[in-house]
Amino acid sequence: MRDDEELGRITLAQVAKKAGVSISTVSKVLNGRQDVAPPTRIKVERLLETHAYRRTARSSREAPLIEIVFHELDSMWALELIRGVENVAKANQASVVLTESGTRHSPSPDWIEGVLQRRPIGVVLVFSALPQSVKQQLQARSIPFVIIDPAGDPEPDVPSVGSANWTGGLAATRHLIELGHRRIGIITGPEDMLCSLARLDGYRSAMGMAGLATGPELVRFGDFHVEGGFDRATEMLALPRPQRPTAIFAGSDLQALGVLEAARVNGLRVPHDLSVVGYDDVQVARWSSPALTTVHQPLRQMAEEAAQMLLRLRTEEPSATRLELATSLVVRNSTAPPPESAPEAPKATKATKATPQTVPAARTED
Amino acid sequence: MRDDEELGRITLAQVAKKAGVSISTVSKVLNGRQDVAPPTRIKVERLLETHAYRRTARSSREAPLIEIVFHELDSMWALELIRGVENVAKANQASVVLTESGTRHSPSPDWIEGVLQRRPIGVVLVFSALPQSVKQQLQARSIPFVIIDPAGDPEPDVPSVGSANWTGGLAATRHLIELGHRRIGIITGPEDMLCSLARLDGYRSAMGMAGLATGPELVRFGDFHVEGGFDRATEMLALPRPQRPTAIFAGSDLQALGVLEAARVNGLRVPHDLSVVGYDDVQVARWSSPALTTVHQPLRQMAEEAAQMLLRLRTEEPSATRLELATSLVVRNSTAPPPESAPEAPKATKATKATPQTVPAARTED
Numbered sequence: 001m002r003d004d005e006e007l008g009r010i011t012l013a014q015v016a017k018k019a020g021v022s023i024s025t026v027s028k029v030l031n032g033r034q035d036v037a038p039p040t041r042i043k044v045e046r047l048l049e050t051h052a053y054r055r056t057a058r059s060s061r062e063a064p065l066i067e068i069v070f071h072e073l074d075s076m077w078a079l080e081l082i083r084g085v086e087n088v089a090k091a092n093q094a095s096v097v098l099t100e101s102g103t104r105h106s107p108s109p110d111w112i113e114g115v116l117q118r119r120p121i122g123v124v125l126v127f128s129a130l131p132q133s134v135k136q137q138l139q140a141r142s143i144p145f146v147i148i149d150p151a152g153d154p155e156p157d158v159p160s161v162g163s164a165n166w167t168g169g170l171a172a173t174r175h176l177i178e179l180g181h182r183r184i185g186i187i188t189g190p191e192d193m194l195c196s197l198a199r200l201d202g203y204r205s206a207m208g209m210a211g212l213a214t215g216p217e218l219v220r221f222g223d224f225h226v227e228g229g230f231d232r233a234t235e236m237l238a239l240p241r242p243q244r245p246t247a248i249f250a251g252s253d254l255q256a257l258g259v260l261e262a263a264r265v266n267g268l269r270v271p272h273d274l275s276v277v278g279y280d281d282v283q284v285a286r287w288s289s290p291a292l293t294t295v296h297q298p299l300r301q302m303a304e305e306a307a308q309m310l311l312r313l314r315t316e317e318p319s320a321t322r323l324e325l326a327t328s329l330v331v332r333n334s335t336a337p338p339p340e341s342a343p344e345a346p347k348a349t350k351a352t353k354a355t356p357q358t359v360p361a362a363r364t365e366d
Numbered sequence: 367m368r369d370d371e372e373l374g375r376i377t378l379a380q381v382a383k384k385a386g387v388s389i390s391t392v393s394k395v396l397n398g399r400q401d402v403a404p405p406t407r408i409k410v411e412r413l414l415e416t417h418a419y420r421r422t423a424r425s426s427r428e429a430p431l432i433e434i435v436f437h438e439l440d441s442m443w444a445l446e447l448i449r450g451v452e453n454v455a456k457a458n459q460a461s462v463v464l465t466e467s468g469t470r471h472s473p474s475p476d477w478i479e480g481v482l483q484r485r486p487i488g489v490v491l492v493f494s495a496l497p498q499s500v501k502q503q504l505q506a507r508s509i510p511f512v513i514i515d516p517a518g519d520p521e522p523d524v525p526s527v528g529s530a531n532w533t534g535g536l537a538a539t540r541h542l543i544e545l546g547h548r549r550i551g552i553i554t555g556p557e558d559m560l561c562s563l564a565r566l567d568g569y570r571s572a573m574g575m576a577g578l579a580t581g582p583e584l585v586r587f588g589d590f591h592v593e594g595g596f597d598r599a600t601e602m603l604a605l606p607r608p609q610r611p612t613a614i615f616a617g618s619d620l621q622a623l624g625v626l627e628a629a630r631v632n633g634l635r636v637p638h639d640l641s642v643v644g645y646d647d648v649q650v651a652r653w654s655s656p657a658l659t660t661v662h663q664p665l666r667q668m669a670e671e672a673a674q675m676l677l678r679l680r681t682e683e684p685s686a687t688r689l690e691l692a693t694s695l696v697v698r699n700s701t702a703p704p705p706e707s708a709p710e711a712p713k714a715t716k717a718t719k720a721t722p723q724t725v726p727a728a729r730t731e732d
Binding site: 090 | 429431433439442444445448449452456459461462463464465466476480483484592620623626627630649650652653654655656657
């Protein structure tokens with residue numbers, strides 16, 4: 001705790017003196033009040049930051065809050081992450097404050113005002129980037145923050161938690177190769193997200209190591225939503241027999257649900273006619289029919305780690321640590337050997353159990 | 367605002383005088399501090415309650431919080447409800463505090479200590495019951511609270527928001543009857559939840575009005591989870607042909623997903639061989655394959671209404687209002703006429719060909 005010896009010593013009075021303003025002005029800045037002239041505000045913030053002022057006495061008396069900020073709650077990720085933070089909060093008699101704000105990349109400016117007033121123990125940000133101004137304002141009030149970054153695009157100078165996307169893409173593709181698939185398509189996420197590219201590169205490496213072709217017709221970029229999965233899969237399933245993939249790595253569980261629907265619409269049975277692998281392992285992966293083989297991204301554990309980091313940051317100096325948790329393949333019922341790899345007759349009877357009448361339909365669709 | 371004229375007048379000093387204690391003791395009670403003797407605490411609480419003390423000046427200066435309390439976040443309901451409260455909070459520059467606490471029926475005692483310290487604008491409780499002690503402690507600090515009660519088991523003396531379960535059960539069943547189904551099974555929720563019974567009664571009334579039999583083999587109680595839906599459906603689908611239902615009203619979307627899987631395992635196509643209706647219309651209902659016909663329970667809107675009630679309760683006196691929002695049938699792709707009602711062959715192609723192009727395109731808009 002050498003750091004703490006030096007830090008937390010400066011008082012509001014000293015800051016006020018150095019800044020040449022009144023104590024109440026300093027506390028206004030600390031409390032995120034709007035009635036302070038910007039130049040004064042900045043000067044005070046700088047002093048607070050350089051002297052690493054810490055509001056120690058206060059927070060202990062108040063009801064501790066851990067804040068989690070999303071750009072959108074409309075995602076299966078959200079619930080898993082909230083539950084992770086809630087687990088840690090509960091264990092520390094704290095509560096979770098939830099804010100939906102800003103874009104995929106950073107919270108909106110007005111958010112910062114609110115958080116300065118709420119004074120949480122710390123902030124978990126589910127964003128891939130964070131504006132310098134936001135960092136400074138949080139640092140000036142010594143409000144610790146950690147970025148949860150499933151998108152895999154961390155800020156170098158900020159503590160963040162992510163997971164191993166490349167390895168996940170590799171594992172998903174290898175599983176399909178080991179089942180005997182040779183024509184394997186991929187629908188990864190948006191082109192501007194690093195996790196999409198990492199998963200795609202994992203797929204490419206696995207295919208390359210197996211000496212399998214990955215033509216452009218087998219590689220698509222989606223939107224991480226059901227619609228994208230449905231549309232891209234519909235395109236790939238429209239390819240003529242030899243080019244058509246016998247398996248699709250869907251890049252996310254939601255996209256995998258879209259692939260399942262595209263298969264159903266085309267009269268293809270999963271996994272008999274088409275194998276599908278998801279990514280994330282959110283609840284719906286277990287609930288879908290058939291249950292999805294998917295890459296488990298430990299979202300809840302990532303959130304727990306992030307919240308634990310915050311608690312440590314109350315006493316330790318922030319160090320720009322990047323924690324990357326392992327992903328793992330979860331094999332369920334949406335993957336099987338490709339149709340070609342076994343004589344049709346036994347396969348068919350085996351699958352007649354599954355959906356007999358779709359077989360002629362499947363043929364008419366071909 | 368006649369109420370407000372009379373209320374909010376009493377000061378801490380007056381309460382202290384009446385209680386024969388110091389002002390600091392009164393504020394300790396207000397702040398949920400533990401270092402107050404229980405008798406004193408109760409005496410002060412009574413005075414605060416009878417004189418409807420209101421902490422007006424304070425809350426305006428603080429960062430406003432709206433608290434939502436769940437017994438478990440592990441539910442598709444949770445995300446929808448959180449989003450509803452978040453919408454209202456955002457519009458009012460407030461933040462949402464999220465707590466997971468207690469049982470299905472009430473939050474745990476330690477929760478109350480925390481909420482008294484956090485001093486939210488108000489509390490949305492997702493519980494069917496609330497202990498008298500909790501009500502009194504919240505009322506004493508004039509922290510407004512509203513119960514969101516999708517379970518349909520409201521406290522008579524507490525403002526609550528629910529939805530029309532009986533009507534929902536009726537609409538789901540009538541839809542299947544209109545499609546030509548005669549053997550219609552139901553998997554409703556747990557026997558000890560009023561919403562389960564209300565939906566079952568809606569089903570019974572619809573069947574009765576159509577002069578259709580509802581033998582015990584067609585009526586099952588589930589758990590509102592996928593597993594319950596799968597198990598109960600597997601039982602019903604094992605019935606010999608004449609008794610076997612051609613349609614199942616699944617009582618919840620999660621149970622409906624279980625029914626879809628049971629159908630798949632039994633080689634039955636939905637909706638061609640078996641029609642399935644869900645309940646709730648949570649996200650997964652749109653994502654499942656086929657997309658679920660379901661009863662829309664306006665969870666997000668229910669949460670919005672509850673949060674709006676809280677904001678009104680800041681200025682109005684609480685009146686034990688029960689707000690019941692309408693449910694509505696959303697027709698998607700999991701329901702169709704029963705197999706018997708048309709020759710087999712054309713049906714088969716229709717089920718695989720027509721379903722995709724026409725039905726989703728046309729009806730997902732609903």
